[in-house]
Amino acid sequence: MTDFLKIADRTFTNRMLLGTGKFSSTQSLKEAIQLSGVEVVTVALRRVDITKQSEGILTAIDRTKQLLLPNTSGAKNAEEAVRLASLARAAGCGNWVKLEVTPEPRYLLPDPIETLKAAKILVAEGFVVLPYMNADPILAKHLEEAGCAAVMPLGSPIGSNRGIKTIDSIRIIIEQSNVPVVVDAGLGAPSDACLAMEIGADAVLVNTAIAVAGNPASMAKAFSDAVKAGRLGFLSGLATKTLQANPSSPTEGIPSVQ
Amino acid sequence: MFSELSKKYDFNNVSLVIKNASPTDADILRIVEKAARFEQLTENDLIILLNDNAKKYLDEIKRIAHSVTLQRYGKVMRFYAPLYVSNECNNGCVYCGFNTSSQIKRVTLTLDEIKKEAEALKKIDIQHVLLVSGECVKKAGIDYLCAASKLLSEMFATVSVEVAPLETSEYKALVTAGVEGVTCYQETYDPKLYSEYHPSGPKRVMERRLDTLDRAGAAGMRFMGVGSLLGLSELKTETFFTALHARYLEKKYWRSAISLSFPRIRPSESGFKPPFVVSDDELLYTIAILRLYLPDSNLVLSTRESAELRDKAVFYGITQMSAGSKTEPLGYTADKNAENAENAGSQFYIADDRTPAEIALRLGKLGYDPVFKDWDRGFRHDYK
Amino acid sequence: MKIVINDAEYIFEDTELKLVNILKKLDVNQAGLIAEVDGKVFNNNELTEAVVKDGSKVELIKIFGGG
Numbered sequence: 001m002t003d004f005l006k007i008a009d010r011t012f013t014n015r016m017l018l019g020t021g022k023f024s025s026t027q028s029l030k031e032a033i034q035l036s037g038v039e040v041v042t043v044a045l046r047r048v049d050i051t052k053q054s055e056g057i058l059t060a061i062d063r064t065k066q067l068l069l070p071n072t073s074g075a076k077n078a079e080e081a082v083r084l085a086s087l088a089r090a091a092g093c094g095n096w097v098k099l100e101v102t103p104e105p106r107y108l109l110p111d112p113i114e115t116l117k118a119a120k121i122l123v124a125e126g127f128v129v130l131p132y133m134n135a136d137p138i139l140a141k142h143l144e145e146a147g148c149a150a151v152m153p154l155g156s157p158i159g160s161n162r163g164i165k166t167i168d169s170i171r172i173i174i175e176q177s178n179v180p181v182v183v184d185a186g187l188g189a190p191s192d193a194c195l196a197m198e199i200g201a202d203a204v205l206v207n208t209a210i211a212v213a214g215n216p217a218s219m220a221k222a223f224s225d226a227v228k229a230g231r232l233g234f235l236s237g238l239a240t241k242t243l244q245a246n247p248s249s250p251t252e253g254i255p256s257v258q
Numbered sequence: 259m260f261s262e263l264s265k266k267y268d269f270n271n272v273s274l275v276i277k278n279a280s281p282t283d284a285d286i287l288r289i290v291e292k293a294a295r296f297e298q299l300t301e302n303d304l305i306i307l308l309n310d311n312a313k314k315y316l317d318e319i320k321r322i323a324h325s326v327t328l329q330r331y332g333k334v335m336r337f338y339a340p341l342y343v344s345n346e347c348n349n350g351c352v353y354c355g356f357n358t359s360s361q362i363k364r365v366t367l368t369l370d371e372i373k374k375e376a377e378a379l380k381k382i383d384i385q386h387v388l389l390v391s392g393e394c395v396k397k398a399g400i401d402y403l404c405a406a407s408k409l410l411s412e413m414f415a416t417v418s419v420e421v422a423p424l425e426t427s428e429y430k431a432l433v434t435a436g437v438e439g440v441t442c443y444q445e446t447y448d449p450k451l452y453s454e455y456h457p458s459g460p461k462r463v464m465e466r467r468l469d470t471l472d473r474a475g476a477a478g479m480r481f482m483g484v485g486s487l488l489g490l491s492e493l494k495t496e497t498f499f500t501a502l503h504a505r506y507l508e509k510k511y512w513r514s515a516i517s518l519s520f521p522r523i524r525p526s527e528s529g530f531k532p533p534f535v536v537s538d539d540e541l542l543y544t545i546a547i548l549r550l551y552l553p554d555s556n557l558v559l560s561t562r563e564s565a566e567l568r569d570k571a572v573f574y575g576i577t578q579m580s581a582g583s584k585t586e587p588l589g590y591t592a593d594k595n596a597e598n599a600e601n602a603g604s605q606f607y608i609a610d611d612r613t614p615a616e617i618a619l620r621l622g623k624l625g626y627d628p629v630f631k632d633w634d635r636g637f638r639h640d641y642k
Numbered sequence: 643m644k645i646v647i648n649d650a651e652y653i654f655e656d657t658e659l660k661l662v663n664i665l666k667k668l669d670v671n672q673a674g675l676i677a678e679v680d681g682k683v684f685n686n687n688e689l690t691e692a693v694v695k696d697g698s699k700v701e702l703i704k705i706f707g708g709g
Binding site for chain 1: 649670684685687
Binding site: 141175205 | 531
């Protein structure tokens with residue numbers, strides 16, 4: 001069955017994207033990537049701490065198998081996001097970028113105005129832009145119109161693990177979008193990822209729930225399997241929910257009690 | 259552009275897929291229930307509803323279509339009337355009364371005549387006018403259409419046009435002149451039949467017509483209307499493509515509202531007899547399933563259809579009707595009883611000749627609020 | 643000369659130095675490193691071209707885990 005995820009000019013078989021933050025070690029991350037089979041991983045750009053240098057996480061990533069998706073986390077406005085994207089490109093990360101503009105540090109919600117502004121600039125500069133956004137259907141159309149390769153609406157705030165609180169709006173985005181929809185942020189359990197796929201999302205991005213799990217590698221696989229199940233469920237035509245019962249065993253020919 | 263998308267669907271192949279679908283009763287009911295919940299139907303769902311097996315669920319489909327329409331539009335019927343400004347035409351469409359070889363009296367109205375026609379329409383309560391003309395750049399080119407549109411936009415709440423396919427820059431000029439909507443029927447989405455029906459004139463190029471509403475959408479038109487001329491080719495497949503076109507426009511030109519019309523070929527001067535006659539029941543069924551597939555679209559039924567059928571269609575999902583229509587230039591002011599009066603050729607013969615007031619009264623009895631004015635140019639950002 | 647690296651001040655005796663020499667002196671691992679010197683970005687392959695002088699502002703950036 002040829003059910004591929006297509007974003008820009010790339011095709012993927014795995015519909016889960018993995019965030020690489022909050023892992024206890026590079027080894028832990030490497031195992032999670034391998035066991036889940038993800039094909040896209042996000043990374044961040046930060047200053048080197050000269051006094052305490054850590055092993056680069058790039059050792060956990062096989063760039064022949066995983067596409068590097070640098071994010072612009074830390075950016076508070078469009079200008080900072082564009083700078084980070086340019087630095088990422090200069091660092092050899094390729095021209096894909098997860099556009100993330102989160103000026104408010106408690107909820108880390110994306111700034112819609114600065115995100116759209118940055119998206120237009122980055123698209124013009126030849127980036128493949130995947131914008132992180134609140135689940136706003138109109139904003140999604142604006143971002144699509146600006147040339148973004150996908151849209152990434154949040155399920156709930158980053159790291160909150162609260163699941164898909166924005167489900168009604170995400171349904172609308174899925175219905176109206178001409179570009180792939182990747183549900184990102186707040187997916188706290190494999191069932192959340194499964195639900196996102198069941199309602200028709202093209203992919204999901206998961207980070208915290210995997211990184212801080214008891215066993216990140218097997219949790220990564222659990223999420224990846226859930227994504228596959230949800231997708232297959234979506235493609236197979238889900239049954240309708242009814243208020244009344246609909247017997248699944250025949251209603252005729254029931255033997256009587258002697 | 260839509261032509262790029264429609265290339266991916268072969269007309270004959272789609273016909274076969276619809277014919278061979280073999281859905282179970284459960285399949286069909288699942289789709290109807292999906293529509294009842296406002297969950298978007300897929301192309302495969304539409305194919306199932308188009309398959310003959312689904313017809314037996316007409317009552318259920320009609321019920322949900324009506325319920326979805328009520329929820330989305332309320333008990334409201336919007337009205338408009340066409341104003342034909344010119345029946346000059348360079349195209350040789352075999353089914354049309356304005357065919358370039360038709361021996362009808364050719365008329366292009368002066369601005370003064372347009373004004374008088376408009377006044378006559380306003381007298382019968384019309385506030386939304388559809389400016390219609392044949393395709394003749396020399397007699398009714400863009401400058402003329404802009405001048406006519408400007409005049410009409412000062413007299414009516416809403417002006418739409420149904421004219422030859424234009425360039426984006428020309429649609430932009432029309433927007434500036436006050437036009438809010440563009441209607442362009444593809445006539446048929448079957449490429450083979452399209453070339454047979456349109457042997458001559460600019461209209462013979464199918465791709466240009468397929469992309470017309472893309473060009474209108476790019477110009478910022480608020481309303482865009484699609485439709486196939488029912489009778490030209492096999493109904494089910496035609497319906498699939500019309501729906502495909504509507505949904506494509508909905509998703510791409512997301513600031514615009516999309517309309518679907520159901521023009522059934524009527525007898526006209528051309529004497530053309532449609533090879534795929536569509537029955538009343540088939541027409542109503544088509545309206546209902548398109549309502550399920552496109553719950554937000556405006557579904558339009560013109561005076562091509564009889565009063566009786568139009569009254570019925572209200573309950574299948576129709577949300578807009580033309581009223582009091584005349585399809586010839588000067589139709590509203592020409593004195594038909596005058597001696598030696600030779601009237602301009604009409605595009606097709608009308609079936610519902612009730613006045614708007616009569617239709618409004620009838621709709622009131624059916625529990626509907628007739629709406630003549632649904633917009634005001636005072637809301638436009640360029641209003642002075 | 644006095645230069646700033648990642649907002650911290652550093653003093654060196656030379657008036658001009660190649661960045662890679664400074665990195666060696668500070669024992670900075672160059673793998674995956676990119677540098678911005680006075681607004682110009684040097685990717686990992688270009689580090690040997692970077693030169694700092696008195697007053698230079700340097701950003702040393704690397705790829706880290708992130709969501």
